[in-house]
Amino acid sequence: MAKDTQNFTQDAALLTAYANGDPDAARDLAHRIVPRILGYATRILGDRAEAEDIAQEVMLRLWRAAPEWRAGEAQVTTWAYRVAVNLCTDRLRAKKRRRSDALDDVTEPEDGSIPAVDGMIEADRQAALSRALADLPDRQRQAVVLRHIEGLANPEIAAILQVGVEAVESLIARGKRALTAALAARRKELGYEEA
Amino acid sequence: MENLDDLLAQRAAFAAQPAPVPDALMARILADAARLQPRPYAFAARETAPAKLTFWQAVSDLFGGGGVLAGLATAACAGVYLGAVQPSAITAVTLALVGSSAVDQLDFMPSIDSLLAEE
Structure with missing residues (x-):
């Protein structure tokens, strides 16, 4: 738990440093968050290319939110997962609509996360x-x-x-x-x- | 349920060692970050030494700019001119207001002796 708290604090500190113009903070923060979001999106969507789009979009929204970020109100990883969940839900709904519109058979997901x-x-x-x-x-x-x-x-x-x-x-x-x-x-x- | 827990545990162990993020994806993400990063407050304009001012620029700055200085100089010249020449038009105004053209003999701060004497 202490390690989690330390991670959350480090994430918040890096985001604050990014918002203050630190050129290295973005790289450090991306290396901490992107692998987790990419893995999650791959497991949910079963499509690596779509998962990469989701990871980029999540980070794009994080960069935009950085100047207004209030430390203590939300944890950076929780916020990033929440955005990823919403984006994945939108993608899955769009996929279902396309399938039902095209009257296609449901295809097997191409899961890039199978060990x-x-x-x-x-x-x-x-x-x-x-x-x-x-x-x-x-x-x-x-x-x-x-x-x-x-x-x-x-x-x-x-x-x-x-x-x-x-x-x-x-x-x-x-x-x-x-x-x-x-x-x-x-x-x-x-x-x-x-x- | 045990079988399911075993499969999920195997998947979780795999997830704990995530595949490396592709370089192209990381490059796109960092390009977005660089484009959207707020710029720190820049004092670049102040970092260069201020240009040396000439005498008249310094005097002008002291009075608040060239326009103010020109107005002040014009008023001073006009005052000296009116005082030296004493044009008749001005003398008439002085007579009407103070009853004498000998402005230098006017008592602008009369003592109260005359008031006391009337009592």
């Missing part, structure tokens, strides 16, 4: 997880990814999704139930023993 695991069974299981995540409702997917993959605490997720902590717990629980059901349907195929 390179040893063995075909593990790879199949991770691919199945990606597919199941992609089929979740947007809010449930965001909550599950932020909690179980990004490793954020529920209060921070609540701040990012702009809902209460109880709502976050509910989203995660429903999301995990849906994931379990989706994986259970392919239990044998994924090499799990029957319960």
Whole structure:
């Protein structure tokens, strides 16, 4: 927790330094934030190129917000995740509209975040997880990814999704139930023993 | 549920070592940052030594500019002229106001002796 607090303080200090004209602050801050936002957007959208657009847009908005930034009101990473969540939601909605307009079949997400695991069974299981995540409702997917993959605490997720902590717990629980059901349907195929 | 937790844990371990950010993306982000970065308050104009002023520029600055100095000089010349020449038009005005053309004999600060004497 102390490390988190230190990170938040450093992020805020770098943003203040950027706003005051420090030419090195932007590079340091970008190296701290961009990998996390890029990874998150890739996991949510399943498309690396779109995720890069999201990461650039999040940082663009951060640079614009820097002169008016009030230290202590929001944490820089929480703010960046919140913008990324909203941008990803917009992209997913636009994708769904395009698919329904074109009456296309839903295609498999091209997930650039699947880990390179040893063995075909593990790879199949991770691919199945990606597919199941992609089929979740947007809010449930965001909550599950932020909690179980990004490793954020529920209060921070609540701040990012702009809902209460109880709502976050509910989203995660429903999301995990849906994931379990989706994986259970392919239990044998994924090499799990029957319960 | 255990299987799911294992898969999520495996994914989280992968996410904890994020792939490097492409150089082209980082370059675009830093270009945006440079374009939008607020400039610090610049005192560049003050950093150069002020140009040396000539005598008349210094006198002019002392009185608040060349226009003020010209007006002041004109008023001074007019005062000297009127005092030396005493044109008849001015003498008439002086007689009408103070009853005497001998301005140098006027008592602009009369004592109160005359007032006391009347009592």
